[in-house]
Amino acid sequence: MSFNDVVEVIKNLSTDEKREIQLLLSQYLREERRDEIYSNFKLAQSEQQNGELTFSSNLKELRQLLEE
Known part of the structure; x- marks a missing residue:
């Protein structure tokens, strides 16, 4: 079936069925976003444990890190 x-x-x-689909889509999107956030968290956690992250409160240093 195509889009x-x-x-x-x-x-x-019916209008009620459309509302139900809207609620379901909202729920599915929330769940997907939650999964994405969790996945990013686990990746960052792994990078931190492996010493791959660099932290700084110096703006010039942060800009330099972003450009790398």
């Missing part, structure tokens, strides 16, 4: 087919099917749903 256009899905859109057409949704158009023909």
Whole structure:
């Protein structure tokens, strides 16, 4: 089923069904974002344990780190 087919099917749903789909999509997007944040956290945690992260409170040094 193509994206256009899905859109057409949704158009023909009742208002209540459309609201339910909206709620489900919001939930799915939240879950995906939560998974992405957790994955980034685990990666940063691993990088920190391996000594791959550099920290600084010096603005010039931070700019230099960002350019690398």
